[in-house]
Amino acid sequence: MGYKFVILRPYCASPLTMVPYVTGTSVIGIKYKDGILIAADMGGSYGSTLRYKSIERLKAIGKHSLLGASGEISDFQELLRYLDELILYDNMWDDGNSLGPKEVHSYLTRVMYNRRNKFNPLWNSVVLGGVKNGQKYLGMVNMIGVHYQDNHVATGFGNHLAVPILRDEWREDLSFEEGIKLLEKCMRVLIYRDRSAVNKLQVVEEWVVQSIAKITEEGVSISPPYSLKTFWEFSAFKNPTAGAAGSW
Amino acid sequence: MEKNLDFNAPHSMGTTIIGVTYNGGVVLGADSRTSTGIYVANRASDKITQLTDNVYVCRSGSAADSQIVSDYVRYFLHQHTIQLGQPATVKVAANLVRLLAYNNKNMLQTGLIVGGWDKYDGGKIYGIPLGGTLIEQPFAIGGSGSSYLYGFFDQAWREGMTKDEAEQLVVKAVSLAIARDGASGGVVRTVIINSEGVTRNFYPGDKLPLWHEELEPQNSLLDIWGTPAASPEPMRE
Numbered sequence: 439m440g441y442k443f444v445i446l447r448p449y450c451a452s453p454l455t456m457v458p459y460v461t462g463t464s465v466i467g468i469k470y471k472d473g474i475l476i477a478a479d480m481g482g483s484y485g486s487t488l489r490y491k492s493i494e495r496l497k498a499i500g501k502h503s504l505l506g507a508s509g510e511i512s513d514f515q516e517l518l519r520y521l522d523e524l525i526l527y528d529n530m531w532d533d534g535n536s537l538g539p540k541e542v543h544s545y546l547t548r549v550m551y552n553r554r555n556k557f558n559p560l561w562n563s564v565v566l567g568g569v570k571n572g573q574k575y576l577g578m579v580n581m582i583g584v585h586y587q588d589n590h591v592a593t594g595f596g597n598h599l600a601v602p603i604l605r606d607e608w609r610e611d612l613s614f615e616e617g618i619k620l621l622e623k624c625m626r627v628l629i630y631r632d633r634s635a636v637n638k639l640q641v642v643e644e645w646v647v648q649s650i651a652k653i654t655e656e657g658v659s660i661s662p663p664y665s666l667k668t669f670w671e672f673s674a675f676k677n678p679t680a681g682a683a684g685s686w
Numbered sequence: 687m688e689k690n691l692d693f694n695a696p697h698s699m700g701t702t703i704i705g706v707t708y709n710g711g712v713v714l715g716a717d718s719r720t721s722t723g724i725y726v727a728n729r730a731s732d733k734i735t736q737l738t739d740n741v742y743v744c745r746s747g748s749a750a751d752s753q754i755v756s757d758y759v760r761y762f763l764h765q766h767t768i769q770l771g772q773p774a775t776v777k778v779a780a781n782l783v784r785l786l787a788y789n790n791k792n793m794l795q796t797g798l799i800v801g802g803w804d805k806y807d808g809g810k811i812y813g814i815p816l817g818g819t820l821i822e823q824p825f826a827i828g829g830s831g832s833s834y835l836y837g838f839f840d841q842a843w844r845e846g847m848t849k850d851e852a853e854q855l856v857v858k859a860v861s862l863a864i865a866r867d868g869a870s871g872g873v874v875r876t877v878i879i880n881s882e883g884v885t886r887n888f889y890p891g892d893k894l895p896l897w898h899e900e901l902e903p904q905n906s907l908l909d910i911w912g913t914p915a916a917s918p919e920p921m922r923e
Contacts, residue, residue: 452792459817490821512788512819
């Protein structure tokens with residue numbers, strides 16, 4: 439978001455003057471006790487118009503990874519094609535091995551950074567998370583190739599609004615319910631304060647559980663679209679100018 | 687004022703385009719105005735273009751760009767149909783359009799709505815806005831006139847309409863957009879595609895409803911004022 443290329447005429451042969459058109463806003467991801475949780479809303483903005491409200495910005499990649507993307511949706515769709523091909527070739531080895539989230543994150547970083555070097559970026563910030571062999575992984579890559587891993591990551595506005603909350607309230611041993619509540623707290627703040635947020639969101643989780651019989655179960659679930667309740671009943675909201683008539 | 691009369695300005699279809707699915711197929715609709723700056727170069731254009739027997743595309747934005755994209759896709763789909771041995775699906779047509787739109791995103795200025803019917807998925811509508819995002823939707827709106835229709839569709843759209851309800855909705859919507867968008871105008875054209883085939887309809891201005899502050903068209907003032915005996919009151923100082 440804030441990367442400005444010189445834009446004289448967006449419609450010209452060179453990719454040096456790219457602009458994004460249909461964009462998704464924040465993605466938030468956290469590690470919790472049993473795995474990874476990622477949340478994103480389903481909005482696709484066209485400038486200031488909230489044009490599309492059913493865009494799925496969270497996808498499962500291969501057996502082990504989850505991808506959430508913000509930024510230009512057409513470039514996200516292209517990223518999914520790249521990843522489809524990557525996973526296909528990985529499966530074709532048929533050798534019992536499969537690419538984990540760390541490898542997919544590395545691949546995405548290379549793709550994004552090399553496109554940036556050619557001045558033809560994929561205009562996205564992506565959250566990549568997953569679990570492999572019981573190891574949790576959560577990372578982020580953006581359009582200029584900046585990448586890192588952490589216990590909690592966010593893109594776009596989420597960096598400013600959600601990350602401070604997560605820094606304060608995240609713990610290693612968050613249960614699934616606590617994790618969901620924490621993500622929803624962040625998403626609610628974004629709904630209040632991010633102009634391009636849409637109150638219709640999805641959460642995807644990847645979980646690994648070691649049962650008492652030491653059998654590891656893994657799974658990925660994507661929630662159905664849902665909306666969060668919002669609170670407006672502060673008395674100061676009902677009477678905003680009570681203290682100073684004419685103000686707002 | 688002279689700046690606006692640039693007859694060499696790129697032809698742009700300001701446009702209102704719409705595609706809706708209904709229970710059994712799709713209805714595509716569009717206005718008919720093509721403008722060159724401030725001048726209306728063509729007041730009766732046909733913006734709903736055939737790609738195959740069962741798939742059509744609504745074009746908006748640059749006339750040249752949308753024409754060349756649909757020409758290429760028609761050519762590819764023709765070959766694809768021969769090789770496949772059966773009609774192409776709407777999804778394939780939409781993906782071909784997306785491929786061109788995405789890979790040439792720096793140069794193209796066209797938003798498209800692909801709609802059609804095939805035996806596998808029935809009636810489908812795909813929106814392909816600037817940038818080359820492909821998005822399947824129950825209904826899609828596009829072009830400059832669509833700005834005035836977001837609220838209208840939020841309120842008026844329902845799942846599972848009949849063919850006639852869907853077409854009436856499309857005609858009403860295009861007509862509302864024409865009323866407020868200077869870049870849209872002319873007639874309303876619709877194309878209905880379903881298992882039985884394709885039907886084209888044409889709605890000239892006088893067949894459309896009147897909106898706020900619009901008046902019933904007359905042949906002449908003389909028809910309103912009638913004979914000289916019933917002439918209007920003289921003007922006062």
